[in-house]
Amino acid sequence: MAIDYSKVSSPCYVLDETLLRRNLGIIKSVADSAEVEIILAFKGFAMWSVFPIVKEYFSGATASSLNEARLCFEEMGTKAHTYAPAYTDAELKDLTIYSSHLTFNSLNQFHQFKDVIGDKISCGLRVNPEYSDVFTSLYNPASPHSRLGVTAEHLKNGLPNDIEGLHFHVLCESSSYALEKAIESFEHRFGHLFNQIKWVNMGGGHLMTRKDYDIPHLVSILKNFREKHGLQVILEPGSAFAWETGDLISTVLDIVENNGIKTAILDVSFTCHMPDCLEMPYKPNVVGASKNLIPGKPTYRLGGLSCLAGDFIEEYSFDNELRVGDRVIFKDMIHYTMVKTTTFNGVAHPSIGIWKVDSTFELVRKFGYDDYKNRLS
Numbered sequence: 001m002a003i004d005y006s007k008v009s010s011p012c013y014v015l016d017e018t019l020l021r022r023n024l025g026i027i028k029s030v031a032d033s034a035e036v037e038i039i040l041a042f043k044g045f046a047m048w049s050v051f052p053i054v055k056e057y058f059s060g061a062t063a064s065s066l067n068e069a070r071l072c073f074e075e076m077g078t079k080a081h082t083y084a085p086a087y088t089d090a091e092l093k094d095l096t097i098y099s100s101h102l103t104f105n106s107l108n109q110f111h112q113f114k115d116v117i118g119d120k121i122s123c124g125l126r127v128n129p130e131y132s133d134v135f136t137s138l139y140n141p142a143s144p145h146s147r148l149g150v151t152a153e154h155l156k157n158g159l160p161n162d163i164e165g166l167h168f169h170v171l172c173e174s175s176s177y178a179l180e181k182a183i184e185s186f187e188h189r190f191g192h193l194f195n196q197i198k199w200v201n202m203g204g205g206h207l208m209t210r211k212d213y214d215i216p217h218l219v220s221i222l223k224n225f226r227e228k229h230g231l232q233v234i235l236e237p238g239s240a241f242a243w244e245t246g247d248l249i250s251t252v253l254d255i256v257e258n259n260g261i262k263t264a265i266l267d268v269s270f271t272c273h274m275p276d277c278l279e280m281p282y283k284p285n286v287v288g289a290s291k292n293l294i295p296g297k298p299t300y301r302l303g304g305l306s307c308l309a310g311d312f313i314e315e316y317s318f319d320n321e322l323r324v325g326d327r328v329i330f331k332d333m334i335h336y337t338m339v340k341t342t343t344f345n346g347v348a349h350p351s352i353g354i355w356k357v358d359s360t361f362e363l364v365r366k367f368g369y370d371d372y373k374n375r376l377s
Contacts (some may be wrong), residue, residue: 003355005327009363011268011350015047015246015334017357023209023241024057024194026375030208030215031058034222036233039081042068043206044238044335048075048352049364054241062236064256066091069098081201081236083126083167085148087113089253096121103167103201106150107160114162124165125150125202131185132170134205141171152189164198166190173239176218178204183225194248199232200225206235209243241333247287248273248350252326255300262300264322269304271311272347274333275340278310287329289316290291302328304343343372 008014031038039060048071055076063069063080067091072080072267079100086097086105092113097101102117103124104110110125116122127150141148149168170182179202186200207213226233250268257263270277277284286302293299294317304311322328343349349367355364 001359004246004361005247005249005329007361008059008353008355009351010249010251010327010365011266011273011348012353013246013333013338013350014249014353014361015242017050018355019051019245020050020053020242023243023245024054026209026215027237027240028057030219030222034219034233035358036222036226036235038235038237040076040241041236041238042071043339044204045242046341047242047334047352050095051075056068063099063205066095066098066362069095073098081234083124088334092116101165101201103165105148107154110160110163111310114160121164122164122199124167124199125159125163126167126169127152127155127186127190129168129170129182129185131182132172133174133181134170134172136172136280139172140170144297155190155193159193159196163196165201166193166197166199167201168202169201169203169205169236170313171203173207173210174205176214176221179218180221183221194229194231197231199234200229200236201236203236204235204239207240207243209236209240235264242335244332246332246334246355248330248337249331250328250350252322252324252328253305254324255322256303261315263303264300264328265303265305266328267305267348268309268330268350269306269308269344269347270302270313271304271306271308272342272344273304273350274330274337275342276336277313277315283313283316284333285331286316287331288320289318289328291316292315298322305347308344343375346372 027038041062060201061072061076063072064083064084067079067311069082081101083103084097101122103126105126125151128151131139134140158332168186250266252264253267254265297317298321299315299317301315302313354362
């Protein structure tokens with residue numbers, strides 16, 4: 001049953017357990033059919049209150065920092081596949097406790113830390129295949145001058161002896177056909193290294209839970225790669241796990257009008273709670289509203305609660321006039337949202353809750369003054 005918004009206080013992120021389980025089932029079917037390992041990327045979804053559900057389907061996760069690696073160890077009950085653009089001397093010791101795999105962004109960092117890692121950790125190297133279908137530069141890690149990953153020109157003479165895997169991440173909410181092209185570029189540029197490694201991590205951006213995603217094609221190319229090269233294949237999608245699994249519930253606090261433009265001011269903030277809407281940018285779907293303006297229908301900008309001038313989204317057409325106290329429901333606001341929120345301006349952080357399979361609501365966390373204050377002490 002769909003979320004009953006009347007049972008949820010505002011503002012609140014609400015994850016639908018039924019939809020999460022649907023996604024987990026789809027992803028597990030890919031892993032089983034292609035005989036590859038798929039792990040959860042915390043940078044896209046780290047709502048650890050539902051990790052017990054995730055663990056019914058998957059046992060691994062990827063971390064991009066010491067904090068994420070520790071979260072994986074403590075709440076997923078397993079060691080992380082860890083990658084970060086750089087590591088520090090101070091954190092390496094703890095990272096070796098919480099990680100099963102440690103991928104380096106450069107040969108310099110690998111040589112700096114190789115003697116303190118130990119033989120229980122599988123070391124990898126991130127490489128740049130110099131292909132991506134991502135056109136927004138903020139999210140494209142595969143440009144020729146990217147700081148992320150080693151280009152082929154630096155690996156003409158092979159890999160250091162203790163590197164067991166290669167990692168590439170060049171996609172963002174992409175299709176299996178984009179992955180196929182990325183693999184072709186990866187094979188072309190780095191295929192001469194495959195006889196030196198055991199595994200390949202193909203990163204994230206595989207949006208296999210999107211309705212139009214070609215899952216049979218994905219399974220086919222993964223199986224072909226694995227069988228062709230005899231390598232373990234790892235994928236670490238973030239968005240796919242929580243894609244379209246929940247909403248952000250907000251309330252209209254005021255309506256202002258200037259020079260013919262009406263703005264509904266909400267009890268949430270785009271810059272604080274939905275930053276991708278401004279960074280990408282994109283307009284999220286809103287219940288009972290159209291992103292395309294419809295002549296004759298009530299039309300409003302949606303304004304955030306922070307004092308940032310640009311904390312708003314351009315106009316939507318609504319079925320009915322908005323009034324103070326009305327709910328505005330933003331769809332698909334679980335992945336890459338909660339993980340990126342801030343307390344800028346001291347704006348209250350939305351609560352976090354779960355709409356359970358039995359149609360009951362569980363409030364997981366309500367935030368207050370101490371959450372804001374403790375970040376600044």
